Amino acid sequence: MRITGRRENRDGQEVLVLTRKFRAGIEDVWAAVSDPDRMRRWIGTWSGDPAAGSIAFRMTAEGDDVPEEVYDIESCEPPGRFAVRSRAAAPFSEDGSGERVHWALRVDLVEKDGVTTLTFVQALADGPLGPDMVASVGPGWEYYLDRLVAAMDGTDVDAVAWSDYESGSAAYRALFTD
Template identity: 40%
Template sequence: MTPTPTGRWTPTPTGGDVVVTRTFRAPIEDVWASVTESDRTARWFGPWKGEGRPGGTIQYQMIQEEGAPWSEATIEVCEAPTRLALNSPGAHLELLLSTVDGGTELRLVHHLPNADAVGDYGPGWEFYLDALVASRDGTPMPDFNDYYPSMRDYFTALAPAQG
């Protein structure tokens, strides 16, 4: 399988954002549950445990990464069912959900201080959101090797070189 990259880079005053979007034929509350309930995140990203509230700290496991490491994040914003913002070392993320055409659009926004790592993060988020789609549709999980390094050049070309 050769997935097509869909993400984009948006410059910001503090760096830039990698934005990857998927649309689901499902109610917003159901998609929200897929990205916030530990038993459902375990199906595509990994489980989490801890204080699932604004200001709370969670530990999450990235099951698709080598060694399936556990990491820590602080929940900055949790506005069900439309916005979740997390901050962890190296990752400031937002999941933004909206109702569109009878379904739900999910935008994953990874705020970066500069464009240096866009070629590494973009393919990973494409992979994880396709894994979310597969977990919801009951289709086979994607293979990370189909995303990286093949999408690296696409994402690197989106962002200007840092000077």
């Protein structure tokens, strides 16, 4: 797997940044990443009233057993930007024994000449958890963003196979190891 993510420091915080380009207008891409019905095609869905400041999000692409998580909306500026933070700190490790982290996510959209660039940013935990966390979430976000590309292109989202992304863990860990 070729990784497309990059490491950045934004305001003193280590972040993972991934981009994708779409031959589509910004409004169409905005709908794909914010409308619950369109999101269901590639990642999950949400419920609630964003005007109240939070939503409940559930990843449907991982099966029916995944619980809803509440995300507080830190900013929402249609059709160009939104940022959310998980309300509950989730255990990072697969077995639930690791450090608990909040998921801080941001999406920025910019359109130029009929091409919309999506920039996805996830803040990472400080310290040794950073490389371990990115080894997991880096390939995961590659997978989900490629599912978004498929959904936008009208191709079979289920043809994007998770098994093609699992090998990216070592490369992502190396990217974030000093």
